[in-house]
Amino acid sequence: MVAYKSKVVERIHLPSRERRERALEEAGYNVFELAAEEVFVDLLTDSGTGAMSDEQWAALLRGDESYAGSRSFDELESAVQDVMGFSRVVPTHQGRGAENVLYGALLSEGDVALNNTHFDTTRAHVANQGADPVDCPVDRAHDLTVDGSFKGNFSLDRAWSIVDEVGAERVPVVISTITNNSAAGQPVSVENTRRVREFADEIGATFVIDACRFAENAAFVRDREAEFSDSTAAEIAREQLGYADALVMSGKKDGLVNAGGFVATDNETLFERCKQRAILYEGFPTYGGMSGRDVAAMAVGLREAVEEAYVTDRLEQVRTFAELLEDAGVPIYTPPGGHAVYLDAASALPHVPPAEFPGQALVCALYREGGVRGVELGSFAFPDTDRPELVRLAIPRRTYHREHLEHVVETATTVLENQEAVSGLEVISEPENRELRHFTASLEPI
């Protein structure tokens, strides 16, 4: 059931087909290079792209911009305590700032970090400490069609096999990313979280939860894990997060803000170490790279994220979008995740071989056909890995209506009906570091 009405609106428009074709060419067939004004429905990311509530806008005006001792920080601290159950908070400019602060405090050269699946920036920050990021997804995580309630879970079997190989002393950090963004936004069960806690205790590691989408994860648990069918998302969130020693948070997701993040913990020693790193990299510990007003808005956003009406509406919207796509015959990853629907580009464009980037070809076709912007997460973004050819259509929070999503479904349907017209692509130029090439590389149709 819809939980909002609009109070402020932003004009959008669909550029002409000629303009879209020219814009795509000028962007080197890389949609990160498109001007946002050339995009009609922007599903590039759910990060920092949502709409704030009137309560959050009110909080912005009241934000305390004091360098030290800001009242807005007190509001954030009490929101983190109430919603997430942690007493110590180190604010940062966004999630990756929190990763730098926390993983710099926990990891050293030669260490191994285990994660259900490292998100790109997590992987990069672990590697930046000289440590080795190793993924432990469950087998079905990368199976696009197998059913499963918690395909985002952390595989204890994999984790134990790594520990057997390298030795427990080399694994000081175990991470669970909820929901699992790099595994199609799939949720993680509380039962799995308990087992990861036990595993971390057995090997003497610090257990970190990447809590970016903790509220969406909690709503999945409510709907799918029998033990919690009578619990609220707010209750589940506290229970699940409570198993961790520390949280890394990007407020741009379930903090419902456009900028911000933090580390949270109850461990005083870890808190002190994070605080010192935060002063170096982020800012004084009562603002951490955010303006006071952004801190204030995030304090409100965290509380709103676990409201039943909000989070139920959120998951429903993503599920409805997935159903509309499936009904139209568009192949997708199932079941859909919490923040996005992932298209199966290999099935959608079977005539485009992996070497010609079917995912990126589909991304370009969606823009050309309907001004829709998604993101490729396949052989273009992850060269030299055997990830499935996915295109992520991420839904910004509280932003688009059913009509927008119906436009995307129509666009995808038309692209598929004329799939033979979609050609593969080749890379014309790319940065030296191929790992991040999808942000800046240029391509051309073959």
Ligand code: F0G
């Ligand atoms: N962890 C996860 C699981 C994420 O999805 C992201 C960001 C981050 C950490 C980093 O947070 O952007 O605030 O620095 N994900 C965005 C995305 C960028 O599009 O999925 P950040």
